[in-house]
Amino acid sequence: MKGLVLDNLRRDQLTDAISKGRRLDGRGMSEYRKLEIRPGIIPKAEGSARVKLGDTEVMAGVKIEHGKPFPDTPDQGVLIINAEVLPLASEYAEPGPPDEDAIELARVVDRGIRESKMVDVNKLVIVPGKEVYLMYVDISVISTGGNLFDASSYAVVAALMNTKFKILKQEENGSVIPTGETSELPIVDLPVSITAVKIKKGIILDPDVEEESINDGRLTVAYDQEGNLCAIQKGQASGLKVEEIMEMVKMGKEKVPEIREMIRGALEKNG
Amino acid sequence: MMNLIDEGGKRLDGRSFDQLRPFSMQAGLLKSASGSAYIEQGGNKILVGVYGPRDSRSRYGTNQDKAVLRCRYHMLPFSTEERKSPQPSRREIEISKVIRDALEPALLLEEFPRSVIDIYIEVLQSDGGSRGASITAASIALADAGIPMKDLVSAVAVGKVNGHLVLDLSDTEDKEGEVDLPIAVMLNSGLITLMQMDGKLSEDEFRQAIDLAMAGAKELREAQRKALVQKYFKEVDS
Numbered sequence: 007m008k009g010l011v012l013d014n015l016r017r018d019q020l021t022d023a024i025s026k027g028r029r030l031d032g033r034g035m036s037e038y039r040k041l042e043i044r045p046g047i048i049p050k051a052e053g054s055a056r057v058k059l060g061d062t063e064v065m066a067g068v069k070i071e072h073g074k075p076f077p078d079t080p081d082q083g084v085l086i087i088n089a090e091v092l093p094l095a096s097e098y099a100e101p102g103p104p105d106e107d108a109i110e111l112a113r114v115v116d117r118g119i120r121e122s123k124m125v126d127v128n129k130l131v132i133v134p135g136k137e138v139y140l141m142y143v144d145i146s147v148i149s150t151g152g153n154l155f156d157a158s159s160y161a162v163v164a165a166l167m168n169t170k171f172k173i174l175k176q177e178e179n180g181s182v183i184p185t186g187e188t189s190e191l192p193i194v195d196l197p198v199s200i201t202a203v204k205i206k207k208g209i210i211l212d213p214d215v216e217e218e219s220i221n222d223g224r225l226t227v228a229y230d231q232e233g234n235l236c237a238i239q240k241g242q243a244s245g246l247k248v249e250e251i252m253e254m255v256k257m258g259k260e261k262v263p264e265i266r267e268m269i270r271g272a273l274e275k276n277g
Numbered sequence: 278m279m280n281l282i283d284e285g286g287k288r289l290d291g292r293s294f295d296q297l298r299p300f301s302m303q304a305g306l307l308k309s310a311s312g313s314a315y316i317e318q319g320g321n322k323i324l325v326g327v328y329g330p331r332d333s334r335s336r337y338g339t340n341q342d343k344a345v346l347r348c349r350y351h352m353l354p355f356s357t358e359e360r361k362s363p364q365p366s367r368r369e370i371e372i373s374k375v376i377r378d379a380l381e382p383a384l385l386l387e388e389f390p391r392s393v394i395d396i397y398i399e400v401l402q403s404d405g406g407s408r409g410a411s412i413t414a415a416s417i418a419l420a421d422a423g424i425p426m427k428d429l430v431s432a433v434a435v436g437k438v439n440g441h442l443v444l445d446l447s448d449t450e451d452k453e454g455e456v457d458l459p460i461a462v463m464l465n466s467g468l469i470t471l472m473q474m475d476g477k478l479s480e481d482e483f484r485q486a487i488d489l490a491m492a493g494a495k496e497l498r499e500a501q502r503k504a505l506v507q508k509y510f511k512e513v514d515s
Contacts, residue, residue: 106370109371112367122477234477234478236474238458238473240470243379243382243470244378245466245470247468248467248491
């Protein structure tokens with residue numbers, strides 16, 4: 007697209023607006039696009055949620071299985087997060103195994119959830135050292151409209167909070183069978199991911215696809231309920247000054263309560 | 278929680294909180310590569326070869342305006358406690374990407390349109406902080422290849438173990454500790470080009486951790502410079 011007159015004009019307009027503390031769609035620097043969270047949209051999955059964040063749309067589904075724990079964590083359930091950008095999500099997306107962007111997306115969302123200790127994995131054990139619950143969380147990106155990191159994280163958080171699964175037990179003969187009871191996951195935190203980008207000298211939260219395309223550095227931070235930072239990923243081939251990073255962290259921290267309330271609210275309404 | 282700090286305030290390997298592990302760096306040891314470097318840092322042994330700028334073999338993935346930077350971070354199957362499958366893991370794919378993003382801001386890629394620069398990072402033996410050591414070494418290798426650079430990139434991890442912020446995590450500190458926070462920086466401009474974090478820090482701790490990393494990066498930067506001086510200015514010295 008580079009070199010096209012209109013694209014360049016648009017870019018100038020965008021950076022000019024941001025340098026004056028405004029955004030082209032009228033949002034404030036810290037303002038998120040319209041966020042819609044709908045939990046429980048796939049009844050066959052143990053947990054699910056669809057998130058719309060402006061033009062970005064993401065689904066997450068949770069399937070709970072059982073199996074062997076990892077050797078280094080014999081007394082903990084297993085959390086596995088994958089992401090796929092569906093080929094219908096944008097004109098650039100293609101079918102095939104996840105590329106490096108999808109892998110990064112899954113791993114960044116995973117770290118935010120894992121490091122916040124959102125799910126108490128110590129409670130997801132059937133027989134210590136032998137049989138534990140395996141939580142498979144799959145992220146499917148339906149539309150790429152910018153800020154996939156946050157939208158995907160909210161979808162996963164909502165899907166996990168919405169999960170109901172069959173309680174299992176092991177028989178004398180070793181087979182694992184349902185007890186007939188169901189349970190929610192042991193949720194002990196509600197992490198919130200906030201993504202900031204720098205454009206020239208301005209810092210904004212929740213970039214849309216256009217803002218993302220001209221950003222000079224991105225930082226995704228997950229915050230736990232106590233306000234600690236629990237996972238960070240800087241993105242983009244560019245540098246950020248320490249003061250810029252601290253400004254991004256501060257803006258993010260101020261935003262967290264609002265987003266957390268929206269996730270909670272959506273679950274109370276639909277769950 | 279495992280005890281990682283003794284009563285005298287020393288870490289398991291006897292280091293103080295703000296002390297790097299022993300390290301050594303060498304520039305230009307591969308014959309056929311355009312540039313290369315070798316680093317040891319703690320138990321890490323990492324070899325980096327840079328090829329290019331050279332013509333792209335495929336039209337796909339070239340850029341009319343600048344060189345395309347490609348990077349592969351790869352661990353040899355025998356580099357770890359348990360054998361690592363030679364197939365690239367998700368971790369290696371992500372690390373390759375963030376290392377590339379950490380190095381690119383230092384390079385003047387516009388000088389070489391329609392070409393590619395390949396960075397091959399081979400972890401011969403891995404220890405904590407291998408991505409940082411890889412960046413530090415790759416930066417020497419890029420300079421050795423004669424690619425115009427704004428600055429060297431120096432990288433090191435900071436962490437939290439038993440409640441204390443410490444510099445340059447060992448494998449055990451990384452696995453048993455509370456936080457791992459790798460940072461890469463171009464010290465001339467103070468621009469941070471890589472930052473990742475696992476584990477919980479308050480905002481204040483986070484700010485202190487960055488300062489600790491900066492001090493460590495300074496020390497590594499001096500060694501990077503020396504490695505290059507040693508290769509290119511040996512005769513002048515003797």
